[in-house]
Amino acid sequence: MLPFFDSRNTEYRYPFGAVAQRTPVTFRVCMPRDWGCHAATLLINRDDLPPVEVPMAWAGMRGDSHEWWAISYTPDAAGLYWYGFRLGVAMGEGYLTRQPDGTAAYSPNLDGARWQLTCYEQGYTTPDWLAGGVMYQIFPDRFAASGEPKADVPADRVMHADWGDQPEWRPDLQGRVRNNDFFGGDLQGIRQKLDYLQSLGVTCLYLNPIFESHSNHRYDTADYTHIDPLLGTEEDFHALTEAAKERGIRVILDGVFSHTGSDSVYFNRERRYPVEGAYNSPSSPYFDWYHFHKWPNEYGSWWGFQTLPEVEELAPAFMRYINGPEGVVPKWLKAGAAGWRLDVADELPDGFLDALRARVKATDPDALVLGEVWEDASNKESYGHRRRYLLGQQLDSVMNYPFRDAILDFLCNGGEFVHRVWDVVENYPPQALRLLMNHIGTHDTERALTLLGGEPSYGRGRSWQAGQTMTGEQRALALRRLRLATLLQFALPGVPCIYYGDEAGLEGYKDPFNRGTYPWGGEDADLVNWYRQLGITRRESRALAEGDYNPVLTGEDVVCFARRHDDSGLLCAVNRGEEPRVLPLPEDFVFAPIVLGEGRVAEDCLILPPLSGVWMRY
Numbered sequence: 001m002l003p004f005f006d007s008r009n010t011e012y013r014y015p016f017g018a019v020a021q022r023t024p025v026t027f028r029v030c031m032p033r034d035w036g037c038h039a040a041t042l043l044i045n046r047d048d049l050p051p052v053e054v055p056m057a058w059a060g061m062r063g064d065s066h067e068w069w070a071i072s073y074t075p076d077a078a079g080l081y082w083y084g085f086r087l088g089v090a091m092g093e094g095y096l097t098r099q100p101d102g103t104a105a106y107s108p109n110l111d112g113a114r115w116q117l118t119c120y121e122q123g124y125t126t127p128d129w130l131a132g133g134v135m136y137q138i139f140p141d142r143f144a145a146s147g148e149p150k151a152d153v154p155a156d157r158v159m160h161a162d163w164g165d166q167p168e169w170r171p172d173l174q175g176r177v178r179n180n181d182f183f184g185g186d187l188q189g190i191r192q193k194l195d196y197l198q199s200l201g202v203t204c205l206y207l208n209p210i211f212e213s214h215s216n217h218r219y220d221t222a223d224y225t226h227i228d229p230l231l232g233t234e235e236d237f238h239a240l241t242e243a244a245k246e247r248g249i250r251v252i253l254d255g256v257f258s259h260t261g262s263d264s265v266y267f268n269r270e271r272r273y274p275v276e277g278a279y280n281s282p283s284s285p286y287f288d289w290y291h292f293h294k295w296p297n298e299y300g301s302w303w304g305f306q307t308l309p310e311v312e313e314l315a316p317a318f319m320r321y322i323n324g325p326e327g328v329v330p331k332w333l334k335a336g337a338a339g340w341r342l343d344v345a346d347e348l349p350d351g352f353l354d355a356l357r358a359r360v361k362a363t364d365p366d367a368l369v370l371g372e373v374w375e376d377a378s379n380k381e382s383y384g385h386r387r388r389y390l391l392g393q394q395l396d397s398v399m400n401y402p403f404r405d406a407i408l409d410f411l412c413n414g415g416e417f418v419h420r421v422w423d424v425v426e427n428y429p430p431q432a433l434r435l436l437m438n439h440i441g442t443h444d445t446e447r448a449l450t451l452l453g454g455e456p457s458y459g460r461g462r463s464w465q466a467g468q469t470m471t472g473e474q475r476a477l478a479l480r481r482l483r484l485a486t487l488l489q490f491a492l493p494g495v496p497c498i499y500y501g502d503e504a505g506l507e508g509y510k511d512p513f514n515r516g517t518y519p520w521g522g523e524d525a526d527l528v529n530w531y532r533q534l535g536i537t538r539r540e541s542r543a544l545a546e547g548d549y550n551p552v553l554t555g556e557d558v559v560c561f562a563r564r565h566d567d568s569g570l571l572c573a574v575n576r577g578e579e580p581r582v583l584p585l586p587e588d589f590v591f592a593p594i595v596l597g598e599g600r601v602a603e604d605c606l607i608l609p610p611l612s613g614v615w616m617r618y
Helices: 187-192 194-199 234-246 316-323 328-334 350-363 401-413 418-427 448-453 462-466 472-491 525-539
Strands: 025-032 039-046 052-055 057-062 066-073 079-089 092-098 104-107 115-120 135-138 204-207 211-213 221-227 250-255 292-294 339-342 368-371 437-439 495-499 548-554 558-565 568-575 581-584 594-597 600-602 605-608 612-617
Touching: 025 039, 025 079, 039 066, 052 066, 115 418, 135 437, 187 194, 187 234, 221 234, 221 328, 234 250, 250 328, 316 328, 316 350, 328 350, 339 350, 350 368, 401 418, 401 437, 401 448, 401 472, 418 548, 418 558, 448 472, 472 495, 472 525, 472 558, 472 568, 472 594, 472 612, 495 525, 525 594, 548 568, 548 581, 558 581, 568 605, 605 612
Parallel strands: 135 204, 135 495, 204 250, 250 339, 339 368, 437 495
Antiparallel strands: 025 066, 039 052, 039 079, 057 066, 079 092, 079 115, 092 104, 211 221, 548 558, 558 568, 568 612, 581 605, 594 612, 600 605
């Protein structure tokens, strides 16, 4: 039976996906002729407005047995629209309800009769330089150490003597994990490894926080205006960005603006600094930055961590300090940064995000604004209201956890993949979609290799996690799955991001075990070479920079999709199962060569061995 409606098929909805405001959108439903449909109505509303009912018109036959009903609707303002269809048929009045694949079922009830239409502002643009590239995320203390002496390093930092040590995880006598152990990775060390990063095809470095802080993760900012002394100086940062630029690599920074450290110039609870912080005096210039329930010891803090006092982002003094003409945001762009990744973007108010983007683009129209959002960022709600990250005034794009979850769930459990990807492709503006940070692991998650082959942690504590390494059999399975994961990761819409050391074969559960040092001299050479091939092949395919996403085949153990752009195409096919699979090839890929992976073509079919995958390119 023909679908009543399919939001992913341009016969039924044109154009596909998110649209600019004032773009006419045609909706068509297909009804069996013998149902006696005598009326069809489009029900549509923007988030903040009541629903509108728009009568549809009979639009002709589809063959002998079905008929079309159609309407053109033009959303006049940016926002999130929800739509559905009410039908008058011989059996009575009913509704079309959305199925997971974007198609519709007929129901006498209104429940579930909602599809999403994202409408973004006219003129919404995002930087071209990142499209088609490769990102690389670095946790600065753990990537590479130059060994150069540093000035003004606080004496309370604990330095590891051995680069290969396990990060400290045990609590001290007071029961606290202080995160004050350091390995000495620095900006000069990163600069010394730029040739290696270039060999992976990297075009963008994302650095976890580099500003002065007193923990190894540096999310407890002590001074936004200074590089942490253990990492180097502002001159070192400028030298890094200049050397990277010579190799076609840009550097973006982590902006942690929802909270500061309690041990900071601004709060100064530990009285480290010779200034009056908010904790020291209500007359402090920083006092209005914070929300005190009862000064000085009772204050709002990030997720209850007293070392991370929350800031009032819309406080005028804080807004000027971060987003003003001489603020933190433009200062580091002028110093060589190519953009910002915004920590916990869903905890930053709209007014702050609006001002930040405006300042970034006024300073450098080509700079990137990327947000940390773990869910579908197009329809995310936080603090009681819908967020508008991707409508044109806030973010260029986001970290893409939905793709990560789809990849890992498919490879480990056979979970749904194609339609989870479709949801993002359908909901996100194309400007944001092409720049999605497609990772399979970060400093906030278990290492991909551990998830793909190791024993699940099931909430076990750090003591258990610290003692775990994969067996030879587990690691062999994990490595095969990681190759499949990266075939998917590097082929999906967006920009693949390598978490430092994944390409070298690092294992590890969550913080701090996912933040081990890069194993220089002990890398898995075959795996590093695999990542190099991915980077090179990706760079040679225009379809992976701008191409459409077209599912070809999906099953419990198989994923196959194509990316197409003009006369360029790439097919990605993966078999996660333990048996060979034979896949019929789309006509335009029958004579396309396999450029990466394991498989063969015979009689217009692709044959994939167990736990294998390929890229084919024309």
